[in-house]
Amino acid sequence: xxxxxxxxxxxxxxxxxxxxxxxxxxxxxxxxxxxxxxxxxxxxxxxxxxxxxxxxxxxxxxxxxxxxxxxxxxxxxxxxxxxxxxxxxxxxxxxxxxxxxxxxxxxxxxxxxxxxxxxxxxxxxxxxxxxxxxxxxxxxxxxxxxxxxxxxxxxxxxxxxxx
Numbered sequence: 017x018x019x020x021x022x023x024x025x026x027x028x029x030x031x032x033x034x035x036x037x038x039x040x041x042x043x044x045x046x047x048x049x050x051x052x053x054x055x056x057x058x059x060x061x062x063x064x065x066x067x068x069x070x071x072x073x074x075x076x077x078x079x080x081x082x083x084x085x086x087x088x089x090x091x092x093x094x095x096x097x098x099x100x101x102x103x104x105x106x107x108x109x110x111x112x113x114x115x116x117x118x119x120x121x122x123x124x125x126x127x128x129x130x131x132x133x134x135x136x137x138x139x140x141x142x143x144x145x146x147x148x149x150x151x152x153x154x155x156x157x158x159x160x161x162x163x164x165x166x167x168x169x170x171x172x173x174x175x176x177x178x179x
């Protein structure tokens with residue numbers, strides 16, 4: 017009985033994706049599939065009500081807990097408010113092979129020694145911003161390879177050479 021219901025729900029989601037232009041556009045992002053697109057468009061709705069991608073990330077509650085003590089400010093873990101299911105899907109979406117954000121994750125964790133959990137959340141927040149910009153512009157996602165941070169000397173030499 018449950019398997020039949022799951023099949024019906026999946027078929028309904030596939031029909032909805034075929035009909036909705038926003039979901040088709042979102043699926044041009046390599047990390048986004050039908051479930052993530054469906055889960056993102058439901059709470060966000062019309063993307064024109066937000067002025068920038070950071071507002072969408074805050075709306076989904078990719079927000080750090082801030083602790084203040086006198087003049088000291090400490091950034092804590094992300095808050096547990098909001099849609100935990102959508103946050104979980106976005107965090108898992110960054111794991112997709114061939115995704116543009118996977119190289120960024122590997123660089124931050126392996127090369128810079130950043131915390132894996134903090135890196136995962138920051139990349140999920142970046143994915144949220146990508147999804148917002150694709151929805152707002154109504155154009156397909158154009159993947160660009162991430163070149164990683166450049167060496168400061170290389171950047172300065174390129175500026176000198178171009179001048």
